[in-house]
Amino acid sequence: xxxxxxxxxxxxxxxxxxxxxxxxxxxxxxxxxxxxxxxxxxxxxxxxxxxxxxxxxxxxxxxxxxxxxxxxxxxxxxxxxxxxxxxxxxxxxxxxxxxxxxxxxxxxxxxxxxxxxxxxxxxxxxxxxxxxxxxxxxxxxxxxxxxxxxxxxxxxxxxxxxxxxxxxxxxxxxxxxxxxxxxxxxxxxxxxxxxxxxxxxxxxxxxxxxxxxxxxxxxxxxxxxxxxxxxxxxxxxxxxxxxxxxxxxxxxxxxxxxxxxxxxxxxxxxxxxxxxxxxxxxxxxxxxxxxxxxxxxxxxxxxxxxxxxxxxxxxxxxxxxxxxxxxxxxxxxxxxxxxxxxxxxxxxxxxxxxxxxxxxxxxxxxxxxxxxxxxxxxxxxxxxxxxxxxxxxxxxxxxxxxxxxxxxxxxxxxxxxxxxxxxxxxxxxxxxxxxxxxxxxxxxxxxxxxxxxxxxxxxxxxxxxxxxxxxx
Numbered sequence: 001x002x003x004x005x006x007x008x009x010x011x012x013x014x015x016x017x018x019x020x021x022x023x024x025x026x027x028x029x030x031x032x033x034x035x036x037x038x039x040x041x042x043x044x045x046x047x048x049x050x051x052x053x054x055x056x057x058x059x060x061x062x063x064x065x066x067x068x069x070x071x072x073x074x075x076x077x078x079x080x081x082x083x084x085x086x087x088x089x090x091x092x093x094x095x096x097x098x099x100x101x102x103x104x105x106x107x108x109x110x111x112x113x114x115x116x117x118x119x120x121x122x123x124x125x126x127x128x129x130x131x132x133x134x135x136x137x138x139x140x141x142x143x144x145x146x147x148x149x150x151x152x153x154x155x156x157x158x159x160x161x162x163x164x165x166x167x168x169x170x171x172x173x174x175x176x177x178x179x180x181x182x183x184x185x186x187x188x189x190x191x192x193x194x195x196x197x198x199x200x201x202x203x204x205x206x207x208x209x210x211x212x213x214x215x216x217x218x219x220x221x222x223x224x225x226x227x228x229x230x231x232x233x234x235x236x237x238x239x240x241x242x243x244x245x246x247x248x249x250x251x252x253x254x255x256x257x258x259x260x261x262x263x264x265x266x267x268x269x270x271x272x273x274x275x276x277x278x279x280x281x282x283x284x285x286x287x288x289x290x291x292x293x294x295x296x297x298x299x300x301x302x303x304x305x306x307x308x309x310x311x312x313x314x315x316x317x318x319x320x321x322x323x324x325x326x327x328x329x330x331x332x333x334x335x336x337x338x339x340x341x342x343x344x345x346x347x348x349x350x351x352x353x354x355x356x357x358x359x360x361x362x363x364x365x366x367x368x369x370x371x372x373x374x375x376x377x378x379x380x381x382x383x384x385x386x387x388x389x390x391x392x393x394x395x396x397x398x399x400x401x402x403x404x405x406x407x408x409x410x411x412x413x414x415x416x417x418x419x420x421x422x423x424x425x426x427x428x429x430x431x432x433x434x435x436x437x438x439x440x441x442x443x444x445x446x447x448x449x450x451x452x453x454x455x456x457x458x459x460x461x462x463x464x465x466x467x468x469x470x471x472x
Contacts, residue, residue, distance in 0.1 A: 023068040023138035024048040028058040028084065029100070030076045038071065041127060042134065055079035063091050068138045071121075071130075074101040085117055096137045100125065120162045120339065128174060129167065159199060160343055161336035165328035169196065172325050177203045182275075182320050184260075185298045187327030189458045190374030193298040194258060196325060201254040206294055209253025212246050217262035217457060224267055225283060229274070232284035247280050250293040260297040260320070261306050262457070265313070272316045295320065300458060330371040330378060331429075337366050340375060344382035345394070356386060359393045369403050370429050372452050402437070431466050434459070 025047050027038045035051035042049045050067075052058040055076055062070070070088060074081035085097050099112050102123040112120070119133045159170050173196065176183065183200060185193045194213060201211045214227060230245030246255060257263070263271070274280050275295065279288040297320045299306075306312035330337060341358060349356045358366075362385075371377055385398040396404055408429065437448045438459075449459040 022046075022048060023134075024050070024066070025069045025071060025134065025138070026058060026061060026067045027051045028055060028070065028072040028076070028081075029053065030073065034073075038125075038130070041130065045131060045134075047134070055081070055084040059084060059087055059091075062088055062095070067092075067095065069134065070095060070097045071134075072097065072099060074099060082112060085112060098133050098137070118342075120335070122162055126167070128170075132170075159196070160339055161333055162339065163328065163333040163336045165326075166333060166336060169325055169327060172323070173199050173203060176200060176323060178205065179323075180204065180206060180294045181322040182295045182297070183323045183325060184303065184321045185296065185325045185327060186303065187298075187300065188329045188374055189300045189454045190376035191327040191329060192375050193300075193327055194256060196327060197254070197256045197296045197298060200296060201294075204254070204294065206253050209293070210250055211254050211256070212250045213256040213258055214246055215258045217259035221264040221267050224264070225270065228267075228271065229280045230282035232282055242282070245280055245282060247274060247291050247293065248289060251291050252293065254294045254296055257295065257297045259299065261299040261301045261303055261312060263312075265311070268313045268316050272313065272319055275316075275319050301461070330374045335367075337371070337378065338363055340378055341366055341382055344379050345386065348383050348386040354386075355392060356389065357393050359395050361396050362394050362399060365396050365399055365403055365406075368408055369406050370408070370433055372430055372433055373454050377452070406433070430462075434462055435466070438463070 025042055027035050027042075027049060028051075029035050029038070030053050032051075032053055035053060039049040039051050050061065052061060055072070056079060058070070058072070059079075061067075072081045072084055076084075081099055081101075085099070088095055088097060096118045098119045098121060099117045100121045100123065118137055121129055121133060159166065159173070161167075183197075185196055187193050197213070198211060201207060216224065219227065226243065226245070228245050228247055230243050230248060233242045274291075277288070278292065279290050281288050303312055303317050303321070307314045307317050330340075338358075341363070345356060345358060366378070366381075373380075381400055381403065384400060385394050389395070389398045434448075434452065437452050438445060445459055445463075446456055449456045452459065454462075
């Protein structure tokens with residue numbers, strides 16, 4: 001286990017994040033070789049590093065000396081990492097702590113969050129994850145003058161998480177830093193696809209160019225063509241002046257085609273030709289104009305299913321689908337729910353200069369809820385809770401009613417093939433929750449969609465899918 005932890009740290013691949021001058025980091029791990037490796041890696045980045053192999057000696061140092069960050073293992077003899085965090089909170093309140101654990105189970109995560117742990121790293125450690133976590137919290141020695149290196153909204157809201165799926169997303173974003181290949185980002189509404197597209201842009205060699213986003217579902221085919229390709233003066237009744245299309249506006253940068261699955265079929269061959277030729281012909285013009293930009297397409301449905309159903313052109317799909325990033329729904333990200341909740345909580349309370357924590361009961365409710373609206377719904381939930389709370393701890397009563405009363409669905413029929421036969425499928429749990437919301441508002445789909453944190457179009461598609469499943 002320790003060898004695996006060391007092996008992953010041997011090849012750093014750091015994120016370029018905002019950082020600050022000369023932070024002093026205390027590393028606590030009962031394995032001297034792990035301490036030495038982390039010290040070597042962090043000192044190579046310019047940090048000042050002290051190591052300790054016992055929690056007791058680490059605590060003595062923390063009492064006697066000021067540190068900017070503590071990196072501590074969970075499993076240690078005599079005093080474990082959680083107990084150390086509790087004591088640190090008593091003697092150095094507010095000191096950032098990153099917990100290193102081989103098992104991020106819910107009990108450990110909840111205990112750690114209660115005592116002020118700011119981030120989690122899982123073994124085997126990855127150098128990029130370690131350096132990213134440190135940079136988020138204390139900055140970097142190469143950028144003097146920065147007092148505090150706050151994590152950007154882009155990084156935290158879109159890429160924060162310690163689940164394997166989110167680590168894969170971050171890894172893909174980093175791996176694509178030297179490429180301008182087209183990317184398809186696929187995931188449910190509210191999972192942060194546009195923010196991941198922005199991360200792709202900001203870490204690429206096109207980062208100095210523009211980032212432009214277009215929602216393909218928001219306009220009819222005629223207007224969409226004008227938006228993408230532009231038009232000449234007098235091309236149609238309201239064209240009083242020439243307009244440069246978004247493909248040309250994004251020249252040298254990135255164009256995000258959001259909700260690409262909703263693009264009208266009549267527009268798809270025109271887009272395909274533009275991408276193949278790398279030229280556009282504005283509406284009303286006779287001249288082809290070259291462009292060069294990266295195309296990122298986002299979809300909240302499975303485009304391969306749309307292709308098979310003849311709702312999306314196969315040739316356009318393969319032109320776009322050079323690299324695919326699958327964004328997991330929040331319900332499949334486990335303890336990431338609490339990491340994100342703490343991030344949103346910190347952001348919203350900072351505006352009112354309050355100190356507010358998350359109660360264990362509220363944390364349990366957040367973990368058990370199925371989040372059909374994903375990260376966007378969680379963000380709205382925390383903002384609402386902070387606005388309504390009058391105490392220093394968010395309670396279950398501060399959460400939206402749908403979360404307070406939510407009970408995970410259970411199958412009526414047990415299965416003899418699995419010990420987990422009483423647990424319903426994610427599809428059934430989502431369907432039951434969505435249908436309950438529609439029923440709660442007397443069939444008003446606009447209000448139901450709003451409370452679910454999804455748009456009406458997505459709600460209609462899900463209701464159609466449930467009906468098709470029931471009919472079959």
